[in-house]
Amino acid sequence: MSSAKSMMRKRKLKEFAGSIRRNKMAMTGTIILSIFILVAIFGPIIVPFSTLDFGDAEDMMQPPSSEHLLGTDDMGRDVLANLMSGARISLLCGFLATIISMVIGTIIGIASGYFGKAIDNVLMRFTDFFLVIPWLPLMMVLAAILGTSIWNIIFVIGITSWAGTARVVRAQTLSVKERQFVERTVSIGAGNIHIMIRHVLPNVFPLIFANTVLIAAVAITSETTLSFLGLGDTTRASWGMMLHYAFESGAASSGAWWYYLPPGLCVVLVVLSFALMGYAFDEIMNPKLKER
Amino acid sequence: MSDNIVEVKDLRVHFTLKGSLVQDAAGRRKKIVKAVDGVSFEIKQGEILSLVGESGSGKTTTGKAILGLVPFEAEKMLFRGEKINIKEKEYKRKFRQAAQMIYQDPYQSLNPRNQVIDIVTEPLVVNKLVESEEERLELGKEALERAGLTPGEDFFFRYPYELSGGQRQRVVIASSMIMGPSFVVADEPVSMLDASIRTGILKLMMDLRRENDLAYLFITHDLSLAWLISDRIAIMYLGKIMEMGDSEIIISSGKHPYTKALTDIMPKPGIKKEGPRKVLQGETPDPTEVIEGCKFCSRCPIKEEICSREEPPMKEVEPGHFVACHKV
């Protein structure tokens, strides 16, 4: 019995994989992101330098050479090694912040759309507050108060970026709630929690998923921004921190492009890959868009 | 009295239409739709009563009100002689098991992301009526096979989109019957299906009725179908019952002018008609309109002065045959 079920699952997964393969946007995004994830996992193991290998004075700010493929920074460390360990921090931060944001957004969105009335009003005003408040200053203030640890950064990004998800989920919940199978479930005696988890959630999930990927892009940008502004975790060098140090050491004015360009490009590429995947997933999983 | 499974007296369901912001600001009166406006009937154990009417006549709303799916007011609303009190938790639990609904559109009433076995056994799960996974699958298989989907386990892990319209409706029925209800509201259960599939579903419903002594409230717009399957027919128009009685009598010797108009235009298969159909002029009034007197008055071919002044009471013209018309 369970084998039939797992076969169904496998088939669905295969179908999904197939539609990704057919979609050029999704494919490009997936490839770029996969490379970054692989680099984040294995890169620091392969590269012969550690981020703690401070060089001598003559090793500082050296342009790319056969020894240091991307040159060195103002403290003589290998930029490539920094970049790879930065990938770990940036991606981790992006993923975790996204999960926090997704969970909050989904719960608030579904509850708001499903219960309606007063609950909807209260939750949505709360959401609007987070939606309209300028998020960068808010994040900066929060990060400053909580202190500059990577976990605080993740938390701050997570709780400031869920409002959009909540809005989208609420809208979809409103439409799912009106579908007949929801009423049918009421008529067999099911409670609200059962309906929200078993019927509403599966039907808003594709949307949540597509939205999540887009939020991951925002989360990574946010982390970079906060770090660049000096609110990042000084003990863990993310791409944002690299940019921050590059800026402080005057790399831009001294023409040390190998110091500031690679982390910048990495951020752009990862954000782009998330965005590509997000739009493509939206298209794959939203049958209405597929028809176009 | 005691053999009535459902007893409804003076049921009213009114919806308030929200005006736009501007209209509200301008102090315009909110529009009230009297979807069901004073309906009374009873259904006996094992009986089929058909509610026949056009869209907007309140037939579906009546069915939903009995099941407590829309808010209503009523002088009396009894199920097995007991007041239907959906607010009381313990009562609600029992009532939901005993009274079920079958919907018109099997494409809409099944969650596209659930598998058949989960859909069918969901009533058992939410009411905590099964103890083990084996029991759940066993009961699910039984229910599917009773609904004509054999062998049951072949359907367990399919999704609704992998089934034909008829099969979907069978899944809906299997799910509705799994808790062994004694009363089912069937809202146009075959109107979305192809003619050749329809009969199978109707037969299934009739078989289940015989086996379980079920009572149906059968909601339909199709008078000939109502005649075919039900014991009694109630004709509804704009939230009111116009005429109610034995199905044979309603078809052959209906007394209300609206009933007569409906039977007149009933297509008779294979028989060529002479001249144009005898149709009622005009259209059903807007349900938000306040109508004085008889609701049917504006289209009635035999109306008199009193009809637009006074609402006709329900009269029993012969035993079990009720008509609401001044002219009968």
Added chain:
Amino acid sequence: MKLLEVKNLRTYFTISQGTVKAVDDVSFDLDHGEALGIVGESGCGKTTSALSIAKLLPKEGKIVGGEILLEGEDLAKLSDEEIQKHRWNDVSICFQGAMNALNPVMKIGEQIAEAIVLHHKSSEKDAMKKAAELLELVEIPGERINNYPHEFSGGMKQRVMIAMALACDPKIIIGDEPTTALDVMVQAQILNLLERLRTEFDMGFILITHDLSILAETCDKIAVMYAGRIVEKGSSEDIFQRTGHPYTKKLIKCFPDIKGKKTMMEGIPGAPPNMLEIPSGCPFHPRCEYAEEVCRTSMPDNIERHQGHFVACHKWEVIRSER
């Protein structure tokens, strides 16, 4: 010359899973002032036949064979531009739920006039006048040209759609389930209206429906379709009183007969075929109680058994003797 002659029409759809023979070797004809009913279950190709005649097929669909002769001119061979001329001038289609196709922010009169200006090149003022006349024709007061769609009921909107279909004095009106979504009383009103217009203007009328019960009283001739083919066609008496095909026989029994005894209808075992895998031989054989070996292997020809009464069935002799 017949108004419309369809000969051996084949319309296939090419989709990712294969080729759907939606219409396969279909022939029928229609005279001025005549009403033809095409009946069948969903997916039997009745709508595709209509779309082929009006050349309104979606891009996956293609007429791969046969002729559609409108007063002797073959529409199947015309290019899209040439057909533009015919589409509204000679053949008009009125779809199921067409009333939802009205533009909600445009006045009814303007929408009707739009079609007239486009095809008759008349001035806007004349077109509005004609629009009012058309509304009167479908029994709506002419002054309502200034109303918006939401001010009309479903039945009224369907009337407006009929008025639009009439805008260019077509020779043929095709109603594809024109009354399916409407209430019985409104349905009867619309059918009456269509009948009146047909006789008044001597138009040909093709009614496409799944509801066999309304066909007898509406149409002179009936064609029964199954799995892309016409299995039986003839006058309404042929179909109902001298039924020749087991499918027609069963289909008639699917509708309750209030003049007869109150017995449960029979129904047809099985389900309509998947159009990607049409059964071999006679496509109806898996559901047919008369089926024999020959039905499984060879497709029966559509043979004229009686004047104008065509039946495509190997077992026709048996069925006739049972009658």
